[in-house]
Amino acid sequence: MRVAALLKTVGAVCLTLLVVSMVCVVNLNNSFKAERSAVSRQVEYKQLGTTLANASDYLTNEARRYTIFGDQAHYNNYMKEVNETKTRDMVVSRLKELRAPQEELDLIEQAKKNSDNLIQTETNAFKAVASGDLDRARKLMFDAEYDKSKKLIMTPIEAFQEKMNRRATNETEQARSTATFWLSMTTTSLIVLGVILTASLVALFIRIVGPLRQLNHSIENLASSDGDLTVRLPVKGRDEFSSISEAFNRMVANLHGLIGQIAQISRSLTQSCEEVSLSTNEIALGNQQQASSMDSINHSLKEMVSSIEEVAQNADKMSTASTDAVQAANSGSLVLTTTLSQLSEVAVHINELSSKSQQINDIVVLIDDIAAQTKLLALNAAIEAARAGEAGRGFAVVADEVGKLAQRSGEATQNISSIINIIQSDTEQSVSAMRRSSEMTFKVEAALQNIVSVVSDSSSRIDEIAGACNAQSRQTQTLLLNVQSMSAVTEQTSAGAQENAAAANELNEMASTLNRLICRFII
Numbered sequence: 001m002r003v004a005a006l007l008k009t010v011g012a013v014c015l016t017l018l019v020v021s022m023v024c025v026v027n028l029n030n031s032f033k034a035e036r037s038a039v040s041r042q043v044e045y046k047q048l049g050t051t052l053a054n055a056s057d058y059l060t061n062e063a064r065r066y067t068i069f070g071d072q073a074h075y076n077n078y079m080k081e082v083n084e085t086k087t088r089d090m091v092v093s094r095l096k097e098l099r100a101p102q103e104e105l106d107l108i109e110q111a112k113k114n115s116d117n118l119i120q121t122e123t124n125a126f127k128a129v130a131s132g133d134l135d136r137a138r139k140l141m142f143d144a145e146y147d148k149s150k151k152l153i154m155t156p157i158e159a160f161q162e163k164m165n166r167r168a169t170n171e172t173e174q175a176r177s178t179a180t181f182w183l184s185m186t187t188t189s190l191i192v193l194g195v196i197l198t199a200s201l202v203a204l205f206i207r208i209v210g211p212l213r214q215l216n217h218s219i220e221n222l223a224s225s226d227g228d229l230t231v232r233l234p235v236k237g238r239d240e241f242s243s244i245s246e247a248f249n250r251m252v253a254n255l256h257g258l259i260g261q262i263a264q265i266s267r268s269l270t271q272s273c274e275e276v277s278l279s280t281n282e283i284a285l286g287n288q289q290q291a292s293s294m295d296s297i298n299h300s301l302k303e304m305v306s307s308i309e310e311v312a313q314n315a316d317k318m319s320t321a322s323t324d325a326v327q328a329a330n331s332g333s334l335v336l337t338t339t340l341s342q343l344s345e346v347a348v349h350i351n352e353l354s355s356k357s358q359q360i361n362d363i364v365v366l367i368d369d370i371a372a373q374t375k376l377l378a379l380n381a382a383i384e385a386a387r388a389g390e391a392g393r394g395f396a397v398v399a400d401e402v403g404k405l406a407q408r409s410g411e412a413t414q415n416i417s418s419i420i421n422i423i424q425s426d427t428e429q430s431v432s433a434m435r436r437s438s439e440m441t442f443k444v445e446a447a448l449q450n451i452v453s454v455v456s457d458s459s460s461r462i463d464e465i466a467g468a469c470n471a472q473s474r475q476t477q478t479l480l481l482n483v484q485s486m487s488a489v490t491e492q493t494s495a496g497a498q499e500n501a502a503a504a505n506e507l508n509e510m511a512s513t514l515n516r517l518i519c520r521f522i523i
Contacts, residue, residue, distance in 0.1 A: 042168035378403030
């Protein structure tokens with residue numbers, strides 16, 4: 001039988017017994033509770049019976065004391081018991097709650113019916129006491145008829161107490177018997193469980209410990225055989241230990257093949273490590289030469305970057321100068337335009353002055369004509385004054401003065417006409433000179449516009465050259481960074497190659513060590 005099947009069987013049996021034990025324990029606990037409840041009910045039943053009997057005796061005693069002493073307190077106690085306390089009703093209600101048999105309740109009901117005659121007697125006695133007839137009241141309460149009626153009441157009550165006590169005792173004994181039964185069952189199940197567990201442990205010890213010791217002994221022999229992979233464990237039976245032995249034998253066989261492959265790979269690894277070490281040394285030498293070349297390229301690129309930056313700076317300066325020249329030419333063109341505009345305004349004013357001079361000349365001619373006419377009139381007036389003789393002498397003087405004035409006016413108009421002719425001549429020369437100045441100004445403005453165009457074009461070209469130089473500088477700097485990165489990578493590669501060479505040598509030594517370790521195994 002396999003150990004797993006044995007364990008399953010033992011586990012199933014133990015689980016079953018454990019469930020049975022738990023059921024027994026639960027029932028035992030319920031039985032103990034039932035027993036305690038039965039004892040409690042028994043005590044309560046006795047107390048209820050005693051209370052019912054005492055209530056009847058209490059009423060009788062209070063009624064008799066009232067008839068003996070006539071004390072109203074005894075009457076009040078009697079009526080309180082009957083109307084308020086109602087002990088009998090309370091006992092009946094509690095018995096119903098406890099599910100007492102109907103025959104017991106019938107006994108109490110019979111005692112109640114039998115007490116009706118007694119109640120009538122007590123009522124008559126109370127009336128006699130109230131009327132002052134104590135002797136009659138005492139006779140009613142202490143005669144043989146009252147005792148007989150009292151006995152009729154107590155007989156059902158005593159029968160009730162007997163039945164109730166007997167029933168409570170039976171319930172208690174039954175609960176105690178049930179508890180004893182479940183205690184026995186629990187004890188028996190636990191004992192059987194202990195016996196089965198002990199037997200199971202013994203069987204498992206025999207089935208497991210013995211083969212396990214044999215398997216341990218075989219493994220120790222295999223471990224102490226100095227790496228002999230030809231040793232195999234014996235396989236007996238069809239249990240788990242036989243399966244373990246078979247699996248161990250397969251593992252040793254696989255290990256035998258694996259060690260053989262490792263030995264072959266280790267020899268190949270040793271040879272490869274030697275070749276890798278040689279190649280790594282050659283790579284390291286090539287990286288050193290490449291690093292030297294990278295340093296030369298790096299130096300040349302730095303000089304190129306410096307030259308390009310210098311050219312870019314000069315181009316920037318030329319661009320700035322061209323911009324200033326363009327601005328100056330634009331300013332000169334603006335000044336010429338303003339001058340041309342002002343010359344045009346001056347020409348307009350000179351033309352207006354020439355026109356006004358012509359108008360003044362026309363006025364002067366008119367004045368000259370007027371002066372000639374005035375002179376002629378003065379002459380005629382002088383002639384007429386001469387004809388008049390002495391009477392026209394005063395008029396002759398005026399005519400002579402008018403003639404002189406006309407002559408001076410003529411001379412003045414001639415002077416004015418001469419001056420106006422000079423002004424007109426100068427004005428025409430000024431207009432001619434201004435015309436030539438305007439033409440020269442137009443030519444200068446056109447030349448300045450050409451200069452601005454040429455300088456702007458040159459500035460654009462210089463800006464393009466400066467931009468190209470800057471771009472070339474950035475590209476050259478990028479190239480320099482790349483060369484520096486390549487130089488760093490080359491140095492890292494050289495260092496890595498050296499590390500790889502060292503690692504290859506170390507790996508070669510490890511492969512040699514591995515070969516020595518593998519040679520310890522017997523394959």
